[in-house]
Amino acid sequence: MKNFLAIFQRETKSYFSSPIAYVVIGLFLVLAGIFYYLIISNFVQMCMRVDMMAQQYRQMPQKMNVNLMAIRPIMHNLSLFALFFLPLVTMRLYSDEKRTGTIELLMTSPVSNWQAIMGKFAAAGALFVLMLAGTFIYIIFIFLYGNPELGPILTGYLGLLLIGLSYISFGLFFSTLTESQIIAAVSTFVFILVFWAIGWISGIVSPTLGNLLSNFSLIEHFDDFAKGVLDTKHIVYYLSFIFMGLFL
Amino acid sequence: MIDVQQVSRYFGDIAAVKDVSFQVEKGEIVGFLGPNAAGKTTTMRILTTYLPASSGTAKVAGFDVHEESMQVRKRIGYLPENPPLYQDMRVCDYLDFVAKIKGVDPNDRKKAVQEAMGKVAIDNVSKRVIRHLSKGYKQRVGIAQALVHNPDVLILDEPTIGLDPNQIIEVRELIKSLAGNHTIILSTHTLPEVSMTCERVIIINKGKVVAKDTTEGLTQKHSGARRLTVVVDAPLEDVRKKISALEGVEKVEKAGNGAEYTTLFVDSSKSLDIRPQLAKLIVAQNWPLYEIKAEDVSLEDVFLQLTTNEEGEAS
Structure with a gap:
C-alpha cells in the first residue's frame, strides 16, 4: 500500500508539474464546451419550434425531455472525446520509464509489478476524474435553467468513468510494450476504436455472432448507462475489461 | 555476501553470459573489467534481479535473486549505466521518492535523504530540477539514489563514464570511502579505475570469466x-x-x-x-x-593478454 501510494503520488505530481495535465484537462473542457453549446442551442431551438407549433394549433405544448434530448448526446460526446484524449495520457506511463532507464530503478526496488501498475493506473484515473469533474459545470447550468432528472446523470457519469478506466487500462498495457510513446498511443487508439466499432458489424453477420460481437463492444454497454439504466451486466463487462487490460 | 554459481544468460542463441561463477566477501570492492559487450551489464542486471538468469543460481546476502527477489532488492543499491533519473523532479523529491519505494522508514526518510546528498556533495543543488543539472551532478544524484537506503551491497555500472577528469577522481574517492560498510561491485572498461579503486578484479570477456584475483596478484601472475x-x-x-x-x-x-x-x-x-x-x-x-x-607489468598488459588470447582460442 505504501509503495502504491508512493508511485501514485509521483505519477500525479509528474502530470501536474508538466503542462500535460493542464493541457489535457483544459482542451478536453474546451472541446466538451463547444459540443455542449451546439447540443443545447439545438435543443432550445427545438423547444421553441415545438412551442410555436403548439400555439398555432392551440394545444398544450408537448413536454421535451432534457435528459433524453440533451444530456444523453453530451454523455456520448464525452465518451468519444475520452477516446481521443486518454491514449495520450497513458502513453507515457511505461514507455517513458523504458526510454529514460528509470524502469531499472523501479524493477530493482522492492516494489511488486502489481503495486507499480496500480499506482500508475490510479494516477491516470485521477486525472480522468478531474476531466469529468470539469464537465459538471455544464450539467449545473442545465439544472439552473431546466429540470432534468438526477438519476440518469449519475449513472451516465458512472458509465463514463468505467469506459474511461477501460481505455486507461489498455493504454497502460500498450505503454508497457514499447519504448516509443507514439506507438503506444496509436496502438491504444486503434485497439479501442476497434472495440468501439465492433458492434456495428453485428448487423451484417449472423445473429448469434452479431450478438456476441455487440456484447464485446465498448459503446453498446454505455448506452444503457446514458439512458439511466443501471445493469450489473454492463458493470461486470467494464470491470472485466479493465482487469484484463491491467492483467496483461 | 555475493555468491554466483555458473550463471548463464542467453538472448536467443547468443550467450551474453556463460557459466560465470564468483564470490564477493563483505566489505570488498570488486572491479568488473572487460571490453564492451563482454557481459558486465548483463551479469549486474542478473544480480539486481532486473533480468532472470537462464541457468545457474546467484545469491545476494544469502537470498536467491530469483526466489527471494524482494529480499534482495531491499539490500542492494543499483546504479545502471544511465542513471535512472526522473528528469522533471527536483533532486530532493526524487531521492525522497526512491527512499519511499526502497522501504526506508518514514521517520528516518528525511535524514536518509540528507545523508545521501551529503555523501556525494549535492546538497547545494537539492532544490534544482534534475533536467537542468550537469552530467557530473546527474551522475552523483544517481549514486545518491543507490545509497539512500544504506544498502549492504552497491552495484555500480560504469560509475565514472562521461565525467571530466576531476569528477572521475572525486567519484573514485567517494567509492573508496564507502568500502567497509558496503560491499561494492563496479564495472568499467577503463583499467586505471580498477587499479585505483578495487581490491580485487574479475576480468570478463565474451561472457566468460577469464581471470579473478587481487590486482597485484594478477599482474604478478601474468608477468x-x-x-x-x-x-x-x-x-x-x-x-x-x-x-x-x-x-x-x-x-x-x-x-x-x-x-x-x-x-x-x-x-x-x-x-x-x-x-x-x-x-x-x-x-x-x-x-x-x-x-x-x-x-611493472601493468594491468593493461594483463588485460590485453587475457582478452586477446581468448579471441585467438575462439576463432
Missing part, C-alpha cells in the same frame, strides 16, 4: 619475468655481453634508438632479483650509470 631498464654510458656490445653473463639473466635487448646513452631492457627469471649483482658489475666496470629501473 613471466622481471624486467629492468638500465641506462649506462658505455659501448653497447660490451655492456650486452657482460650483463648477459650474469646469473639469472634471460634476455638483454636494446631499447630505443638514438638515445645519448646505451639503454637496455634486461629480463631475468621471476624468482631472482639481479639488481644487486648488476649494480656490482657496473661499478666494477666503472661504467657511468644513469638509471636502473624495475618495470
